[in-house]
Amino acid sequence: MADNVKYTEESIKSLDWREHIRLRPGMYIGKLGDGSAQDDGIYVLVKEVLDNSIDEHMMGYGRTIDIKISEHLVEVRDYGRGIPLGKVIDCVSKINTGGKYDSGAFQKSVGLNGVGTKAVNALSQYFRVQSFRDGETKIAEFEKGILTVDKPLEKTTERNGTKVVFTPDATVFKNYHFIPEYLENQIWNYAFLNAGLTINYNGKKYFSERGLYDLLMRKVDDEQIRYPVIHLKGKDIEMAISHSNQYGEEYYSFVNGQFTTQGGTHLAAFREAVVKTIREFYKKDYDASDIRQSVVAAIAVRVQEPVFESQTKTKLGSQSVGPDGPTLRTFVNDFVKTELDNFLHKNPSVADAILKRILQSERERKEISGIKKLANERAKKANLHNKKLRDCRAHYDDTKVDEELRNNTMLFITEGDSASGSITKSRDVQTQAVFSLRGKPLNCFGMTKKVVYENEEFNLLQHALNIEDGIEGLRYRMIVIATDADVDGMHIRLLIMTYFLQFFPDLVRNGHLFILDTPLFRVRNKKETIYCYTDEERQRAIHKLGKSAEITRFKGLGEISPEEFGNFIGEEIRLDPIILNKETKIAELLSFYMGKNTPNRQAFIIDNLRIERDLALDDPKKAQSEEDSEAA
Template identity: 80%
Template sequence: MADQVANYTEDSIRSLDWKEHIRLRPGMYIGKLGDGSAQDDGIYVLVKEIIDNSIDEHMMGFGKTIDVKVSEHKVEVRDYGRGIPLGKVVDCVSKINTGGKYDSGAFQKSVGLNGVGTKAVNALSTYFKVQSYRDGKTKVAEFERGEIVNDAKETTTSARNGTQIVFRPDETIFKNYHFIPQYLDDLIWNYCFLNAGLTINFNGVKYHSEKGLYDLLSRKTDVDSLRYPIIHLKGDDIEIALSHTNQYGEEYYSFVNGQYTTQGGTHQAALREALVKTIREFYNKNFDATDVRASIVGAIAVRVQEPVFESQTKTKLGSQNVAPDGPTMRTFVNDFVKKALDDYLHKDSKTADALLKRILQSERERKEIAGIKKLANERAKKANLHNKKLRDCRIHLDDKKADEDLRNATTLFITEGDSASGSITKSRDVQTQAVFSLRGKPLNCYGQTKKVVYENEEFNLLQHALNIEDGLDGLRYDKIVIATDADVDGMHIRLLLLTYFLQFFPDLVRRGHVYILETPLFRVRNKKETIYCYSDEERRAAIAKLGNKPEITRFKGLGEISPDEFKGFIGPDMRLEPIILKKETSIKEILSFYMGKNTPDRQDFIIENLRIEKDLAEEVA
């Protein structure tokens, strides 16, 4: 150590060029890396950074169509805007602080502001091609990991003006990555909802919206379950859509300059405040704020000058003002909601009556469980002091002082039984991984009211461990991972837990926080190598690779896997299956099918999908 201190000279100072820095510290530019199992993983940020540039062209009035193709490991985006000026094609994708976004006259309210996005995609791709078509001429440049490999001369072309980008994310940085179609589908739809009239052709399918955020809420909700028709309000640089449902929790979709701010920010906070204030004044009643917002589903999109985000990935807005010399975000949103929503409710008495009924229902429900909630919370507070169910970690998602990468890595494993809990507890990372142990099978809470969350000790303790009683703002873990055996009992526990989350905390699932842990079914090994297999297909491939009759072990439960082995399955490369709610998924219908009475439909489904343990054993043999 003394030698190292003594040798600290000018030679110790190293200056990285742009691509080296991006590749060494990718999280600074695109947030977390991930393998594609989470909606905000890096590979989706790469896709978004490229499409954002095409969207900015569309917003400026150039190009009504964008073509996007995403295959297993390749992304192509072609727009029909003005095309990058041919003399700047190479600079625009390979020189930090070079771009058109600094000219605020050209891009007043654009998505990308700092000229970094495309360069990050270039540096983090094994192959990157940019081609600009402009006024009968075209220019191509190709790169590998940010290094230029082909700088072609300008040639003539008959193609329409615009820009094409093709890239392949680098597998050495995004390990075992895969694109989940539903996440890409949501991404493309959001662009269309925020740019009514734009058409995106995604993998040969046309995406188009005429009514903007009205269409977004129609797609994201079960329209039949809405308590009143969607209220759609539009103004200069602001658009809002909202309604109330019968589900628990609040649900918001917020956007700034076309960017989906998944973690909200000043605009979303202003909307929540403005709705309560306006509704209280309209009905001239001092409703509790939680009663007004209970079961609300809303969307807000604002366009601001020089937005300030809390990270490079722009998932949370930090701007206090809508423009450097303009009103505060709070005043801007509040003034708009106060006038537009008040006018709407005065004109539509049916909606006003339905809205009042929903608020009064929430008020009744809150008062009904107030007594039991108080008792349950006192019990939970005592239990938390010596909560044997929870082996907590040191860092939490809501710990603002902690490093962002560590906060994003926070995980709560929900396990069954002592043996599985013991294996995970011994092999986990105590900094960011916590374990919550279930005692047997949890209660089937299908069709129950929220009262059951407080009456059932296990559910109440889980709610407190997650810190979600009053919404997701204080959520303590980024990922909630159901880690049960892949047998009949384990599957049943998964269903019971998903019923609990979908029934009482649907936002947790909608925002992509709930996962299933995939653990290996087989271990195939010889004296030189061990391969863990997650499917029968992988098992066959491992046998073929190792040859000469390797030893095959079938894991029947998590408790059979030693802590040393388990370390690899819950490490940075762990396999997680996200729980995704699709457009056609009605929470009410799915819970009724799986957790309701044993209907003939469900009996047929079980028979059709039955797989007997004996069949698997024969395959292994």
């Protein structure tokens, strides 16, 4: 058979730029996704267009950027120099075409490789670029990267700048939707890193005067902070740091305005420098974990020609500040050592607060050291024959694995043998793992981290995720709570969320925790089957398939056969992210839902309890359709 396959000139294929991006989108924008994760491709598309406008601002051209984002349409208008009119089409459709190869025109910019906007163009079902320059304007329109409209130059009275409008391609980003909180965080980060820049997004103004200080004040709960934020700035470097009462470490790192969600050289250097400086200041060799426990910090650096470890620029690999500058590690270390040490000498009350936090962390660590050792030995034995974990082959922390595969790794946390069995049989063994709970987990609200080691199930879950020493070694990019949509399932969901919020809030803040959305109904006739996640979807399905259609109500995950379950955890998977923002006060949230304030909680439930029938009666049309479907 193999002898019949001819290896000739025809076997060698050369793809043009557009075909290559569309065939391998993950190489250019990371994972595709539907918008439920903050690093999904649709947000990278927005970022790639915005980066060009930000670079213009950084070079001193344009102090305002206007952004409009509706359900599927994105518009970005800046007031920079505008793309040179004769190169408008080339700049958005020819790889390796751009102004950033001339380092004199764009010093310390983000988009260095001339790919970003081309990727947006190729992955959009509609893409329009317009440049305004010195009284003239040029417009070009594309569909999936193919030029459809090339208008001649026209006169204009509008200010110089560039406007890009695009709609992501629904055949590439299936069932996609923008989550407002993710977009808002993205835009706030641009504002924090570019003091003096005004971003108008959907009618709201985003502006920062104090940069990373403002960022930390937005991210940290005022009541949890241990001392006023330390904010230090130098040439090409800025940092802000404090400690809180929460477990874990929380960092926000940036390079040339790019949010490096996976850190890199600059963040590693910063974490080392903070430990070294504090040890030298107090003249005591404190354990690094005690110094960094509960730290919340942000670091931003600007370097020439940064080298990132992936096209999506989420992790910095650069070792130097510039061609003739010091190594990045030395640059960060020297700044922190000098400036942080000076600050602590000048502010003894802050120095005392840091020392108290370190000593508290030291006491807590020593208290659990005995039980921790025993628990870890038990976990090692259990891992050899861990019936709770059905692992997958690829892992998020394995840099040898293809980035697209790593980005799709997920751990389903399930309860009960039937649900675990359905997921285990229908999962993708390459990227999907399953962790089975034996029942309702412990309500760990108000407990210390000691309980994580005393409770065998919590300890095994911690080891399965590899988060004992922080989230740098996280083995799965997505942690998915998969419980029934009934009262018991909701309670288990709350208990698991309490575990993560109490002991690993940085894991939640970094967008790794999700809830699996499973269908409530199956509506089918002899020709077609439609799975419905809401009552509205059920009504639409009945309307489409006719009133004689068979309607099944799924009461639990165990009722769904493995064959069917494969439809819900594959390409069409629907995930609801757990999003924490400035307004989310974790201590208050957990106290209300998981604490002992029973009368308050009961009153809340009674006030907000509305059954399906009540909801239907609010809308006469819906009430009528309810009666129609019941008759059917």
